[in-house]
Amino acid sequence: MSPQPPFSASGAKPATMPRIPVAAPVLDGRETEYVMECMQTSWISSNGRFIGAFEEAFARFIGVKHAIATNNGTTALHLALVGLGLKPGDEVIVPTLTYIASANAVRYCGATPVFVDSDPHTFNIDPADVAAKITPRTKGIMPVHLYGQSADMDPLLALAKKYDLFVLEDAAEAIGAKYKGRNVGSIGNCATFSFFGNKIVTTGEGGMVTTDDDELATRLRIFRGQGMDPQRRYWFPVVGYNYRMTNVAAAIGLGQMERVEHHLSIRRSIGEAYNQKLAKLYNKIVPPKVESWADHVYWMYTIVLGDTVAPSRDEVMARMDAQGIETRPIFYPMHIMPPYFEEFARYPGADHASARGINLPTHGLLSEPDIDRVVAALQQAID
Numbered sequence: 001m002s003p004q005p006p007f008s009a010s011g012a013k014p015a016t017m018p019r020i021p022v023a024a025p026v027l028d029g030r031e032t033e034y035v036m037e038c039m040q041t042s043w044i045s046s047n048g049r050f051i052g053a054f055e056e057a058f059a060r061f062i063g064v065k066h067a068i069a070t071n072n073g074t075t076a077l078h079l080a081l082v083g084l085g086l087k088p089g090d091e092v093i094v095p096t097l098t099y100i101a102s103a104n105a106v107r108y109c110g111a112t113p114v115f116v117d118s119d120p121h122t123f124n125i126d127p128a129d130v131a132a133k134i135t136p137r138t139k140g141i142m143p144v145h146l147y148g149q150s151a152d153m154d155p156l157l158a159l160a161k162k163y164d165l166f167v168l169e170d171a172a173e174a175i176g177a178k179y180k181g182r183n184v185g186s187i188g189n190c191a192t193f194s195f196f197g198n199k200i201v202t203t204g205e206g207g208m209v210t211t212d213d214d215e216l217a218t219r220l221r222i223f224r225g226q227g228m229d230p231q232r233r234y235w236f237p238v239v240g241y242n243y244r245m246t247n248v249a250a251a252i253g254l255g256q257m258e259r260v261e262h263h264l265s266i267r268r269s270i271g272e273a274y275n276q277k278l279a280k281l282y283n284k285i286v287p288p289k290v291e292s293w294a295d296h297v298y299w300m301y302t303i304v305l306g307d308t309v310a311p312s313r314d315e316v317m318a319r320m321d322a323q324g325i326e327t328r329p330i331f332y333p334m335h336i337m338p339p340y341f342e343e344f345a346r347y348p349g350a351d352h353a354s355a356r357g358i359n360l361p362t363h364g365l366l367s368e369p370d371i372d373r374v375v376a377a378l379q380q381a382i383d
C-alpha cells in the first residue's frame with residue numbers, strides 16, 4: 001500500500017512532492033556569462049576563443065598533451081576510430097554492456113564490434129573474456145568506464161602490447177575517475193568523452209578526444225574539419241567529417257571545467273550518502289562494487305536487485321516512479337539489440353546486471369532529503 005499524498009491546508013489540491021529526476025545539469029559557474037560573450041561578439045560558430053580554451057583546460061585536467069573537441073560523444077568515438085585507422089573487415093573488442101554509441105562507432109567504420117562480458121557488480125569489461133575473443137582481425141580494444149568507474153586497464157594494456165592492438169577508452173561517463181592514481185582518458189592510445197546534458201560535465205551536446213600522440217592529434221583535427229589540408233585552405237586530401245564543436249558549447253564547457261573539482265566532489269558525496277543509507281538493504285540489493293584501485297566518480301549510482309527481491313526490476317522501477325522517483329534500467333546489452341543480435345551467445349555477467357540493475361538519481365542538485373526519499377521509495381518498492 002502506498003500512503004495517501006499529503007493535502008495542502010486549503011484542502012483543494014494534493015501538495016505532491018516534486019519529482020526527482022535521474023539526472024540534471026549544474027550550471028552554477030560562469031557558463032551564462034561566457035555564452036553571453038558569444039552572443040555579444042557574434043562568435044557563435046566553430047571559431048572563437050572558447051574552443052581552444054576549453055580544449056586546453058580539458059587536456060590539463062586529464063593530464064594529456066592533446067584534447068580535440070567535437071559536437072558530441074558519438075562523433076568523438078567515430079573520429080578516434082578513423083584516426084586510429086580502423087577499416088572495413090577489422091574487429092574491435094567492445095563490452096556488450098555499454099551505451100549503443102560504443103558499438104555503433106565501430107560499425108560506422110565498416111568494422112565489427114566483437115562483444116565481451118562484464119563483471120555483474122562493477123559493470124566493467126572482463127579482461128579474461130577479452131583475451132578469449134582476440135582474432136587475427138582484431139585491431140583494438142575499447143574499454144568503457146561504465147557509470148563512473150575505471151575498467152581494469154593493466155590486463156588490457158598487456159594484451160594490446162602482446163597482440164599490437166590500440167586501446168581506445170570510452171570515458172564518456174567517467175571524467176575525473178582514476179585507475180591506480182591515473183586519470184581515465186590518459187591511459188590508452190586515445191580516449192573519448194561526452195558532454196551530453198546528463199553527463200558530469202556538460203556542454204548540452206559535445207564530446208572530446210584526448211591523446212598524447214602528436215601525429216594522431218594532427219590527423220584527428222584534419223578529419224574533424226572536413227579533411228582540409230592545414231597548410232592549404234579549401235584543399236581536401238582525404239574524406240573528412242564536420243564534427244566541430246561550436247564556440248557556444250565550448251563556452252559552457254569552459255565554465256564547467258573551471259568548477260570540475262566541485263562537480264566531482266558532489267558526485268563523491270552522493271555516492272557515499274547512498275552507500276551509507278542503503279546499507280540497511282544490503283540483504284536485498286547489491287551496491288556498486290568499487291575496486292581497490294578505483295576512484296569512482298558516480299556518474300550513475302547503480303544497484304543490482306538480489307535474488308530474494310520478488311518483484312521484477314521493471315516493477316520496482318514502476319513503483320518508484322509512482323513515488324515521484326525517476327530511475328533508469330541498466331543498459332540493455334548490445335547482443336540483444338536488433339542491429340547486433342546474437343541468438344546463441346551468452347554473457348552471464350552482463351545479462352544478470354541488465355536484468356536486475358537500476359540507476360538511481362545521481363546529479364549535483366540532489367539534496368540529502370532527496371536521497372532519503374529515493375532510499376525510502378526503493379525500500380518500499382522491493383518489499
Ligand SMILES: *Cc1c(COP(=O)(O)O)cnc(C)c1O
Pocket residue numbers: 072073074075098099101102144170172173193194195196206207
Ligand atoms: C554518453 C555516452 C556516449 C556518447 O554519447 P553522446 O550522447 O553522443 O554524447 C558514448 N559512450 C557512452 C558509454 C556514453 O555513456
